[in-house]
Amino acid sequence: MGNRHHAAAHPSRRALRALFRVRPESGAAPAIELRGIDKSFGTVRANRGVSLSVAKGSITGIVGENGAGKSTLMSILYGLYEADAGEILVDGQAVRMRGPADAIARGIGMVHQHFMLVAPFTVLENLVLGAEGGAVLRRGLAAARAELARLASEYGLSVDPDAVVGDLSVGEQQRVEILKVLFRGARVLILDEPSAVLTPQETDQLFRILATLKERGVTVLLITHKLREIMAATDTVFVMRQGEVVAERRTADTNPEELAELMVGRKVRLTLEKDAVATGDVLLKAEKLDLTDSRGVKLLDGVDLELRAGEIVGIAGVSGNGQTELLQILSGIRRPTGGRLQVRGRVIDTSHPTDPAEMRTLGLCHVPEDRQRQGMVAPFRAAETSILGYHKLKPFTRRGLLDHVATTAHCGLLMERFDVRPPIPALRSSSFSGGNQQKLVLAREMDRTPRILLVGQPTRGVDIGAIEFIHRQLVAARDAGCAVLVVSVELDEILSLSDRIVVMFGGRIVGELPAAKADERTLGLMMANAHA
Amino acid sequence: MSAAPRRALPPWAEIGLLPLVNVALALITVGIIVMAIGVDPLRALNLLVVGALGSSEAIGYTLYYATNFAFTGLAVAVAFHAGLFNIGGEGQAYIGGLGAGLCVLALDRFLPGVIVVPLAILAAAAFGAAWAAVPAWLQAHRGSHIVITTIMFNFVAAALMVYLMVNVLIAPGSMTPQSRGFEGTRMPAMHEVLAALGITVAQSALNLSILLAIVCCVGVWAFLWHTPWGYALRTMGHNPDAATYAGNDLKKLTMIAMCLSGALAGFVGVNEILGVHQRLVLDFTAGYGFAGIAVSLMGRNHPLGIALAALLFGALQQGGAELAFEIPAMTREMVVVIQGLVILFSGALANLPRPWLQALLARVRRA
Ligand SMILES: Nc1ncnc2c1ncn2[C@@H]1O[C@H](COP(=O)(O)OP(=O)(O)OP(=O)(O)O)[C@@H](O)[C@H]1O
Ligand SMILES: [Mg+2]
Numbered sequence: 001m002g003n004r005h006h007a008a009a010h011p012s013r014r015a016l017r018a019l020f021r022v023r024p025e026s027g028a029a030p031a032i033e034l035r036g037i038d039k040s041f042g043t044v045r046a047n048r049g050v051s052l053s054v055a056k057g058s059i060t061g062i063v064g065e066n067g068a069g070k071s072t073l074m075s076i077l078y079g080l081y082e083a084d085a086g087e088i089l090v091d092g093q094a095v096r097m098r099g100p101a102d103a104i105a106r107g108i109g110m111v112h113q114h115f116m117l118v119a120p121f122t123v124l125e126n127l128v129l130g131a132e133g134g135a136v137l138r139r140g141l142a143a144a145r146a147e148l149a150r151l152a153s154e155y156g157l158s159v160d161p162d163a164v165v166g167d168l169s170v171g172e173q174q175r176v177e178i179l180k181v182l183f184r185g186a187r188v189l190i191l192d193e194p195s196a197v198l199t200p201q202e203t204d205q206l207f208r209i210l211a212t213l214k215e216r217g218v219t220v221l222l223i224t225h226k227l228r229e230i231m232a233a234t235d236t237v238f239v240m241r242q243g244e245v246v247a248e249r250r251t252a253d254t255n256p257e258e259l260a261e262l263m264v265g266r267k268v269r270l271t272l273e274k275d276a277v278a279t280g281d282v283l284l285k286a287e288k289l290d291l292t293d294s295r296g297v298k299l300l301d302g303v304d305l306e307l308r309a310g311e312i313v314g315i316a317g318v319s320g321n322g323q324t325e326l327l328q329i330l331s332g333i334r335r336p337t338g339g340r341l342q343v344r345g346r347v348i349d350t351s352h353p354t355d356p357a358e359m360r361t362l363g364l365c366h367v368p369e370d371r372q373r374q375g376m377v378a379p380f381r382a383a384e385t386s387i388l389g390y391h392k393l394k395p396f397t398r399r400g401l402l403d404h405v406a407t408t409a410h411c412g413l414l415m416e417r418f419d420v421r422p423p424i425p426a427l428r429s430s431s432f433s434g435g436n437q438q439k440l441v442l443a444r445e446m447d448r449t450p451r452i453l454l455v456g457q458p459t460r461g462v463d464i465g466a467i468e469f470i471h472r473q474l475v476a477a478r479d480a481g482c483a484v485l486v487v488s489v490e491l492d493e494i495l496s497l498s499d500r501i502v503v504m505f506g507g508r509i510v511g512e513l514p515a516a517k518a519d520e521r522t523l524g525l526m527m528a529n530a531h532a
Numbered sequence: 533m534s535a536a537p538r539r540a541l542p543p544w545a546e547i548g549l550l551p552l553v554n555v556a557l558a559l560i561t562v563g564i565i566v567m568a569i570g571v572d573p574l575r576a577l578n579l580l581v582v583g584a585l586g587s588s589e590a591i592g593y594t595l596y597y598a599t600n601f602a603f604t605g606l607a608v609a610v611a612f613h614a615g616l617f618n619i620g621g622e623g624q625a626y627i628g629g630l631g632a633g634l635c636v637l638a639l640d641r642f643l644p645g646v647i648v649v650p651l652a653i654l655a656a657a658a659f660g661a662a663w664a665a666v667p668a669w670l671q672a673h674r675g676s677h678i679v680i681t682t683i684m685f686n687f688v689a690a691a692l693m694v695y696l697m698v699n700v701l702i703a704p705g706s707m708t709p710q711s712r713g714f715e716g717t718r719m720p721a722m723h724e725v726l727a728a729l730g731i732t733v734a735q736s737a738l739n740l741s742i743l744l745a746i747v748c749c750v751g752v753w754a755f756l757w758h759t760p761w762g763y764a765l766r767t768m769g770h771n772p773d774a775a776t777y778a779g780n781d782l783k784k785l786t787m788i789a790m791c792l793s794g795a796l797a798g799f800v801g802v803n804e805i806l807g808v809h810q811r812l813v814l815d816f817t818a819g820y821g822f823a824g825i826a827v828s829l830m831g832r833n834h835p836l837g838i839a840l841a842a843l844l845f846g847a848l849q850q851g852g853a854e855l856a857f858e859i860p861a862m863t864r865e866m867v868v869v870i871q872g873l874v875i876l877f878s879g880a881l882a883n884l885p886r887p888w889l890q891a892l893l894a895r896v897r898r899a
Contacts, residue, residue, distance in 0.1 A: 391778075392760045400760070
């Protein structure tokens with residue numbers, strides 16, 4: 001949509017257009033206006049001439065493919081990066097953001113996808129961190145407590161101020177992050193993929209909170225890959241592609257299909273087609289797996305599970321009900337405290353433990369749930385990350401020495417096959433956008449043509465075009481006789497991918513049903529363990 | 533996802549410019565202090581440089597000191613890449629020297645030097661590695677923090693050496709705690725080797741250990757970035773969770789990293805015992821182990837950087853000694869202050885000029 005750029009160049013036309021734009025608080029200057037923002041990282045142009053304006057008291061969505069430049073744009077607005085060119089206007093005034101402190105002073109707050117909380121501190125202590133209000137902590141805390149109560153009642157954000165953050169669920173931690181931002185007086189809230197880590201229930205709660213914030217006049221900028229959320233919550237939506245804003249739509253005037261097409265530049269099939277399942281031998285069998293942690297808490301309780309060649313088994317469940325631990329045990333990272341595991345004939349129990357290296361030799365590959373903590377090494381070049389777990393194998397190691405040429409070539413191939421952007425094997429792993437990191441990890445594991453594939457949150461943070469692609473790859477692996485286990489908090493994903501669905505609750509398997517018989521309602525009830 | 537640093541320096545500025553600016557800042561501060569005690573800073577600087585590089589003898593000593601700094605700097609770096617802080621270089625160097633010495637004392641009367649010297653080098657590595665292996669094992673299997681245990685092992689090493697030298701290894705009839713001199717076994721001195729090649733240089737403590745140091749620099753570089761073990765080690769150093777996920781045994785990696793680190797530190801014993809003293813003595817490590825932390829820090833944990841930092845530290849050591857000799861007001865303590873300031877500015881305050889450099893580079897680029 002070229003007119004965005006023209007708008008920046010012709011103030012009079014912009015003024016004219018502004019007259020016709022719907023504004024919840026008419027007459028006021030936009031809460032945020034960006035004009036011609038440019039940002040490059042080396043040769044990568046992350047933002048080019050981005051102009052957009054956000055009305056006060058609105059919820060504005062930003063969508064776009066992985067690597068489109070959404071996070072970069074928000075980081076510029078929040079003062080984490082400095083734009084190479086362009087202007088930022090807050091409430092109609094041009095400002096320069098030298099750092100987050102400037103942004104906070106202007107009433108702009110950001111909730112990061114990876115929370116910045118101190119786990120052993122209480123909610124209240126986290127809240128005042130960096131804003132202690134004088135040398136006497138107690139006085140600051142008392143004032144903060146009163147303010148917290150006010151915020152909680154005004155915005156409907158209830159959290160126990162004395163709870164230890166490490167004990168809170170992910171959804172609650174996110175609420176603390178939002179409170180932290182509001183506590184510092186933010187009137188503009190930036191949320192970068194806030195629902196990526198939430199369960200559907202927590203997501204519903206989050207959007208209720210956002211609605212309340214909007215009612216109270218807070219402006220919200222929301223980045224998400226879930227078009228459902230865009231349609232439900234936003235007033236306006238901007239579509240970004242390859243660093244540019246390519247479209248602006250009033251949410252009421254658009255639909256998911258149009259947005260998807262604008263993002264990807266082609267039609268996206270939002271439903272997955274697959275052939276009937278043809279299962280083969282049992283490749284992995286878990287019998288009465290137990291896991292008790294050092295404090296004596298039972299994390300897994302008598303888990304029985306079978307994986308057959310040629311099927312996709314989906315594990316549904318509210319996160320934190322043992323799925324993470326199950327994946328850790330099945331992949332050899334953690335040892336069960338009881339029970340037995342058979343992987344392609346190899347028997348594993350407490351007296352015959354295993355490790356991830358052996359599991360790989362058995363043809364079991366694992367895409368970890370948390371790609372940043374486990375799946376990659378942030379400062380490594382993408383090429384180095386692309387051999388994580390396989391670095392001792394040929395051709396990556398030859399005669400005791402790493403073969404960087406082979407590794408780089410391999411990484412280039414993975415990037416091409418999985419459309420990782422930018423396709424530069426020498427780039428630092430952490431320089432890739434979230435979705436592209438995920439694609440790289442997936443590519444690495446799927447490239448081994450595993451017999452058993454464990455996948456945690458396969459499409460977390462991935463754009464819809466890539467979701468379509470990843471789902472088709474998983475189905476192709478299954479059709480080739482691989483046994484696939486998918487853990488996901490996305491019910492849609494579980495429902496559309498799986499041949500068989502297993503529901504976990506409280507460390508136990510509380511139900512199993514063929515995908516054909518499952519729907520969102522029955523699964524929801526089982527996940528809440530309502531009919532156990 | 534946006535937790536990346538606000539702006540990063542380009543690599544050449546990171547590795548080249550920043551350390552230079554740091555050293556310059558340290559020297560300016562030194563200049564002010566030197567002026568305060570009534571010494572002309574330019575004269576002091578001149579003496580320092582001439583003392584370190586002004587003659588073939590001065591250069592010899594500078595390189596000899598640099599050899600020690602390179603060993604301990606590499607030792608710190610190898611552990612650091614594995615995410616471990618080895619503060620025990622001092623003790624490992626001490627015990628490494630013990631290993632070299634014991635090996636020579638046991639064999640020099642039966643075997644020719646060309647055979648004993650390589651064996652003694654291996655012994656230094658083995659003893660240094662063994663001394664690091666104990667804290668490593670405690671860390672890997674019992675969770676005892678390696679910083680604490682390696683520090684404690686420095687004290688244990690010092691006590692052990694005193695006991696051995698005073699009670700066991702002391703030469704019969706000797707009044708000082710030192711062993712008998714080695715017979716026909718030593719690391720050849722550089723001026724002799726060069727003389728044999730027809731090049732005359734002044735006599736100094738520099739010996740062939742410096743070649744070992746160069747081999748170690750290249751070896752560490754090759755190990756860390758070109759072998760699967762180095763890859764695994766760096767994975768663990770950056771992200772232990774990912775290392776576990778990848779199927780590495782972190783306990784084993786901890787042992788490997790620390791043993792290598794200890795072996796490198798142990799080579800200080802080669803330079804000192806085989807090269808210079810040619811007998812076992814006390815206190816030959818003289819703080820090289822601790823200085824290695826600063827060397828590694830300044831060299832950005834990269835062998836090339838460490839080699840350069842070791843040269844700088846060697847020059848400071850040698851030039852500082854000359855300075856103390858020439859200007860009475862510049863006592864040994866003043867020289868230590870100079871070294872301390874360089875360490876301070878290039879270590880703890882290394883990032884101080886970063887924002888200025890960033891702003892400067894940004895302006896230059898825009899212009
Ligand atoms: N620190 C950095 N160094 C180098 N390149 C970077 C850096 N940060 C981002 N990029 C590049 O800039 C582009 C935009 O990245 P950005 O993170 O803004 O994408 P995004 O739209 O948020 O994608 P996603 O949906 O996957 O999170 C990508 O090509 C990315 O590789
Ligand atoms: Mg992003």
